[in-house]
Amino acid sequence: KIVAMASTGTSSPAAASGATADNQLKPSHTHPQPPETNPTFLAKEEDFTKLPPELSDVDWAKPISWDKYAPYPTPSSSSSSSSGPIPKPLPLTPEGTPPNFQPPHPALCFHIHATSQRARYTTVHLPHGPVPTPVFMPVGTKGTLKGLTPMDVTGSNALNNQIILANTYHLALQPGTELVRDVGTAIRGEVVGKGDEGGLHEFMGWDRNILTDS
Numbered sequence: 001k002i003v004a005m006a007s008t009g010t011s012s013p014a015a016a017s018g019a020t021a022d023n024q025l026k027p028s029h030t031h032p033q034p035p036e037t038n039p040t041f042l043a044k045e046e047d048f049t050k051l052p053p054e055l056s057d058v059d060w061a062k063p064i065s066w067d068k069y070a071p072y073p074t075p076s077s078s079s080s081s082s083s084g085p086i087p088k089p090l091p092l093t094p095e096g097t098p099p100n101f102q103p104p105h106p107a108l109c110f111h112i113h114a115t116s117q118r119a120r121y122t123t124v125h126l127p128h129g130p131v132p133t134p135v136f137m138p139v140g141t142k143g144t145l146k147g148l149t150p151m152d153v154t155g156s157n158a159l160n161n162q163i164i165l166a167n168t169y170h171l172a173l174q175p176g177t178e179l180v181r182d183v184g185t186a187i188r189g190e191v192v193g194k195g196d197e198g199g200l201h202e203f204m205g206w207d208r209n210i211l212t213d214s
Contacts, residue, residue, distance in 0.1 A: 071117045090115060099125030128201075128209040131162045137211065141167040142174060143204050150206050163209040166200060171212075 051058075058064065073089050090112050099109035109125035124131040138145050138153060143166055145153065153161050171180060184198030191202075200210060 072115050072120075090120075095123070099130070101125070126163075126209045128207065129162055131209060135163065136161065137163055137165050139165045140204065141165075141170050143171055143180070143200060150204065154208070161208070163211055164206065166204075166210055166212045167214060168212045169214040171200070 092115075093111035093113060095111075095113045097111055099111075101107065101109055107127050111123045111125070112120055113123065114121045120133070122133045124133060136159075138148070138159075138161055145164065153159050153164070171177070180200055180203045181197065184200065184202035185196075186198070187202040187205075188196055188198030200212075201207065204210075
């Protein structure tokens with residue numbers, strides 16, 4: 001058909017209406033360009049070629065031992081050490097001691113209650129309540145626990161979790177940061193009044209601690 005139109009000199013409908021191929025290929029709308037990255041957050045080449053300060057004195061030609069499986073020092077073992085620096089025993093805090101939030105960690109207080117070899121029984125005090133460890137932490141990647149409601153988790157004696165896990169990256173992709181903020185703010189406004197911005201706690205209906213990774 002195109003050959004026939006060219007051989008007979010017949011104009012195409014697009015040409016007759018004054019439209020061009022370039023105009024037909026151009027989208028009807030354009031997407032805004034992403035903002036330029038702040039130079040402050042651009043990594044420098046030397047950041048990838050130098051070791052962090054805590055590893056700068058390590059002799060990498062020798063076998064490395066992190067003493068991962070060595071027991072924590074006790075007062076008796078610390079006093080009997082005859083060579084090298086005397087290791088300090090871990091300070092133990094009685095269970096049930098109230099947290100003492102202070103700078104530089106105004107939202108974190110860590111108490112060690114007992115040790116057994118390398119195992120520790122501790123309490124991590126956070127703004128939404130204490131978390132005893134070791135702890136099982138349910139995973140709520142996108143702000144929800146599959147097959148369970150918050151009431152199922154908090155109302156069960158077998159679970160009664162004080163902390164759950166969410167994923168910042170996946171939440172930013174879906175449902176999106178703005179939706180989490182807007183829904184959380186709307187719910188928070190109904191509960192405590194307008195003025196404060198809400199977030200993931202209100203979005204999930206979860207009033208205990210959340211640990212987020214990416």
